[in-house]
Amino acid sequence: MMIIHKEAKSLSAFTERRIFTASARAAMLHILSALTEKDDRKILLPAYIGLSKIEGSGVFDPVRAAGMPHGFYGLSERLVPDIQCIENQLRTGQYKAVFLIHYFGCCQTDLQTLVDLCHDYDALVIEDCAHTVLGGLGPQRLGSYGDFSIHSIHKSLATTDGGFLFDNKGQLAQRPVAEVSRISRQSLETWANTDVVSASKRRRENFFRVASCIERVGGVEPLFNTIAACEVPLNFPVLVPDNRREALYFRLMEAGVAPTALYHTLIPEISREEFPLAYRTADTILNLPTHPDILEQHWPTYLEHLEIAIKETI
Numbered sequence: 001m002m003i004i005h006k007e008a009k010s011l012s013a014f015t016e017r018r019i020f021t022a023s024a025r026a027a028m029l030h031i032l033s034a035l036t037e038k039d040d041r042k043i044l045l046p047a048y049i050g051l052s053k054i055e056g057s058g059v060f061d062p063v064r065a066a067g068m069p070h071g072f073y074g075l076s077e078r079l080v081p082d083i084q085c086i087e088n089q090l091r092t093g094q095y096k097a098v099f100l101i102h103y104f105g106c107c108q109t110d111l112q113t114l115v116d117l118c119h120d121y122d123a124l125v126i127e128d129c130a131h132t133v134l135g136g137l138g139p140q141r142l143g144s145y146g147d148f149s150i151h152s153i154h155k156s157l158a159t160t161d162g163g164f165l166f167d168n169k170g171q172l173a174q175r176p177v178a179e180v181s182r183i184s185r186q187s188l189e190t191w192a193n194t195d196v197v198s199a200s201k202r203r204r205e206n207f208f209r210v211a212s213c214i215e216r217v218g219g220v221e222p223l224f225n226t227i228a229a230c231e232v233p234l235n236f237p238v239l240v241p242d243n244r245r246e247a248l249y250f251r252l253m254e255a256g257v258a259p260t261a262l263y264h265t266l267i268p269e270i271s272r273e274e275f276p277l278a279y280r281t282a283d284t285i286l287n288l289p290t291h292p293d294i295l296e297q298h299w300p301t302y303l304e305h306l307e308i309a310i311k312e313t314i
């Protein structure tokens with residue numbers, strides 16, 4: 001019997017438990033479809049989930065498509081999960097999974113403690129890393145704490161589709177991805193050919209360029225006071241006071257700078273009466289671009305327009 005083969009037969013010890021999909025929402029549907037087969041307990045979702053006319057809801061559409069019953073937990077105005085609220089809900093014994101969104105690529109809580117809490121109540125954890133394709137640049141990345149994580153390739157790379165999930169405990173190894181949920185070959189090639197680490201480093205540097213402009217100019221409040229050393233935020237979120245968000249948005253658009261507002265509209269299942277803080281964020285948030293495709297020569301103009309727009313509208 002051969003003990004040492006001339007070539008490796010398997011590199012399973014070196015492969016990641018990554019399953020490619022067409023998008024983060026397709027990744028989520030793949031996970032939830034498996035979970036709904038087990039029993040009819042619910043999924044606990046954060047009460048800050050958006051809806052857009054064009055894209056629907058990247059988070060809630062798969063929950064609905066999987067036919068999974070759900071409940072919500074509260075967050076602070078700065079999107080920090082309310083741990084007490086999560087524990088109160090878990091104590092009811094109605095939940096089999098907790099969904100944690102790392103909004104804009106930043107984790108706002110002690111993740112390990114929260115994951116341990118969920119596991120203590122026999123609930124799986126799904127981390128939503130749609131806003132941070134690598135989960136950060138450090139050794140223990142977002143997406144590696146929970147049982148599953150979902151990621152979006154097209155939100156961070158210039159592709160038309162693409163996402164993946166990490167099946168951290170190998171629970172979905174035997175489950176094929178539905179034909180409609182598969183990633184396109186073109187996006188997979190772009191993923192393989194892109195230096196995602198360097199692009200992420202540039203995105204992080206850009207975050208700090210906008211941060212120092214905002215710190216100097218004032219008028220709006222950064223959503224994050226600090227970010228962890230290895231986090232890669234998707235963009236630079238700010239809270240715009242005094243109902244001036246729309247005015248600032250359109251002033252920037254006029255100047256050729258395109259912000260977004262994630263999420264200006266929440267799904268109707270999240271009620272304003274029950275979750276007033278979520279609505280306060282939804283009514284004031286504006287996300288400034290920091291993507292790695294901003295050319296060096298455009299930075300002075302961008303920051304100058306940003307400063308003028310804030311001074312004129314706030």
Ligand SMILES: Cc1ncc(COP(=O)(O)O)c(C=O)c1O
Pocket residue numbers: 022023024025026055057058059101128130131151152153154155162163
């Ligand atoms: C937090 C969050 N999760 C998941 C998604 C879905 O991402 P994708 O467009 O890759 O399906 C989105 C965006 O729609 C999102 O903002």
